Amino acid sequence: MAQEPMWLTFIVAFIIMNVLLVGMAYTTWYERKVLAAMQDRLGPTRSGPHGLLQPLADAVKLLGKEDLIPAGADRVLFFFAPLVVFVAALVSVAVIPFGGTVQIGGRAVNLYATDLNVGALFVLAIGSAGVYGIIVGAWASANRYSLLGGLRAAAQVISYELVLGLSLVGIFIITGSLSLREIMEQQQRSIEIGPLHISNWFILSQPLAFVLFLIAAVAETNRAPFDLPEAETELVSGFHTEYSAFRFSFYFLGEYINMLVVSLFASTLFLGGPSGPGSEKYWGLGLVWLFIKVAVFMFFYIWLRATLPRFRFDQLMGVAWKVLLPLALLNIVITAFIRLIANGQIF
Amino acid sequence: MPWDLIFFYIIGAISVLAALGMVASPNPIHSGILLVVCFLNVAGIFVMLGAEFLAIVQVIVYTGAILVLLLFVLMLVDPHELPSFYLAQPLQRGVGVLLGLILLLEIGAAIVTQTQFGPKGNATPANIAAMGGNVQALGSVLQTNYLLAFEVVSLVLITGIIGAIVLAVPERLGQRIGTLRSTISLGHPRGLDHPAALMAGPRNETPIVTKERKAPEPAAVRRLVMAKDPDDFTSV
Known part of the structure; x- marks a missing residue:
């Protein structure tokens, strides 16, 4: 890893954060367009060509709304809770690599904010800290629907976090590292079978872990069909019932940034991050590949929302503890055995 | 003044203040949230000491799981029905003070032995870096020298889990x-x-x-x- 001056790291981090925020705004546009296409509608068309300025109009609308605080609310916690969700969502992108070390203007630049040697766990840890924004905000609202939504969020996130973490253990066994940069670099080698050169993406060696990760990630970001904390048919709108205006938009922003971060995380872990044809020569092409992978994951999220009905809460917990968790453990055992056999330590 | 010292003072001050607030706050939920703040800042101090893995485990296990469950329970209880901590029996207070003093002595002893005799065994920063980092070093020690203790701890934990299930099932x-x-x-x-x-x-x-x-x-x-x-x- 090339050591770079601190100001350069700050610039890279600044760019990553802003790209993420703009990407978030256009994720809402993307979601509305894809949902509309699936439901045979047009979606936003009025503001700008193809409704491209709609996110801007939404932001102005949210800023202009009245900011309401319920009479019985705990004002300090009510104020801080949405910020926790928003900040936690943004922080975890710091460890995600957008490429290796590249030369820009004769200077070595790392295309990531930091390379923590426990990067993969860092994303999980920040995700688990982010749930405080939901449960604290729910409690501070002094509303029963909110509280129920918050409690559901707590139970759901704890259960699915286990599955999320355990599904990654197979990758850690293969790579022998928790650093996301190292995991990304190991996937850039290719497997050669005769004339074929196949990228060593972990989706090929860990297909079960990939499926488990996808399911758990949807639950972890509280998206349909696992959006029980904000199930409007039962709980008005769950934990953010009492939130309005810009405070509400922080929850909204946090959810979409979380989706983007989880998509980036999944691309890095299972799809080789920026790896793809030509990405070894031109790092810009790697960014395009990464963008395409993230767009595919986001499409998958929206597809789920458009097709699947919401789970019942006991089904949700049952799936996590009785199906996904044993499968994740099975995956670990199998991967560990294959690793031992490959190392020649047994048999 | 170097930057890491300034950051240490900020993080340390926040964690001490949060811990004081946790003890002094009359509202149990506020206490729980201040404990979360304290733990997150302690994790920050761990990162500054080069113990990233310890920091992450602290966040995942304590703030991400245990304290969430604690707040979960506290939110379901009417705060007026909880026993007041300020009217504790003299015996309880005495035991609390005693346990606190013992903990303080232990931490003091750890600091003194660390500064006087250095780290135990060959766990010097250079050796840990040669093994590839904290995670690798900790994992190999846990799975070799401390394997028995590791397995005993897992047995105790699983007993606890089964016990909780047995208690939670109300009847046969x-x-x-x-x-x-x-x-x-x-x-x-x-x-x-x-x-x-x-x-x-x-x-x-x-x-x-x-x-x-x-x-x-x-x-x-x-x-x-x-x-x-x-x-x-x-x-x-």
Whole structure:
């Protein structure tokens, strides 16, 4: 890893954060367009060509709304809770690599904010800290629907976090590292079978872990069909019932940034991050590949929302503890055995 | 002044203030949230000391799981029904002070031995870096030198989990299913319409069935056909 001056790291981090925020705004546009296409509608068309300025109009609308605080609310916690969700969502992108070390203007630049040697766990840890924004905000609202939504969020996130973490253990066994940069670099080698050169993406060696990760990630970001904390048919709108205006938009922003971060995380872990044809020569092409992978994951999220009905809460917990968790453990055992056999330590 | 020292003072001050606030706050939920703040800042101090793995584990296990469950329970309880911590018995206070002093002594002893004799064994920063980092070093030590202790701890944890399940199941499962299956209405979970329940007499609640009313003939007792057993809903 090339050591770079601190100001350069700050610039890279600044760019990553802003790209993420703009990407978030256009994720809402993307979601509305894809949902509309699936439901045979047009979606936003009025503001700008193809409704491209709609996110801007939404932001102005949210800023202009009245900011309401319920009479019985705990004002300090009510104020801080949405910020926790928003900040936690943004922080975890710091460890995600957008490429290796590249030369820009004769200077070595790392295309990531930091390379923590426990990067993969860092994303999980920040995700688990982010749930405080939901449960604290729910409690501070002094509303029963909110509280129920918050409690559901707590139970759901704890259960699915286990599955999320355990599904990654197979990758850690293969790579022998928790650093996301190292995991990304190991996937850039290719497997050669005769004339074929196949990228060593972990989706090929860990297909079960990939499926488990996808399911758990949807639950972890509280998206349909696992959006029980904000199930409007039962709980008005769950934990953010009492939130309005810009405070509400922080929850909204946090959810979409979380989706983007989880998509980036999944691309890095299972799809080789920026790896793809030509990405070894031109790092810009790697960014395009990464963008395409993230767009595919986001499409998958929206597809789920458009097709699947919401789970019942006991089904949700049952799936996590009785199906996904044993499968994740099975995956670990199998991967560990294959690793031992490959190392020649047994048999 | 170097930057890391400034950051240390900021993080340290926040964690001490949060810990004080946790003890002093009259609202248990505020105490819980201040404990979260304290733990997150302590994790920050761990990162500054080069112990990233310890920091991450602290966040995942303590703030991400244990404190969430603690807040979960506190939020379901009416704060006015909780016992006040300020009216503790003298004995409780004495034990609390004693335990606090013992903990303080232990930490002091750890600091003194660390500064006087250096780290135990060959766990110097250079050796750890040669092994590839904290995670690798910790993992290899846990799986070799401390394997027995590691396995004993997992046994204790699994005993705790099973114990919690045993305590949480209110009655024998078979008995409960039997009661439900032989009842006409699910609104009477103990089966007050059932002959066996009538023979046993009233339990804790006011009986709906008066003594004059005769038990229905066995032939008239219908099997439950209109609703499923609640356990059928919970299976996946």
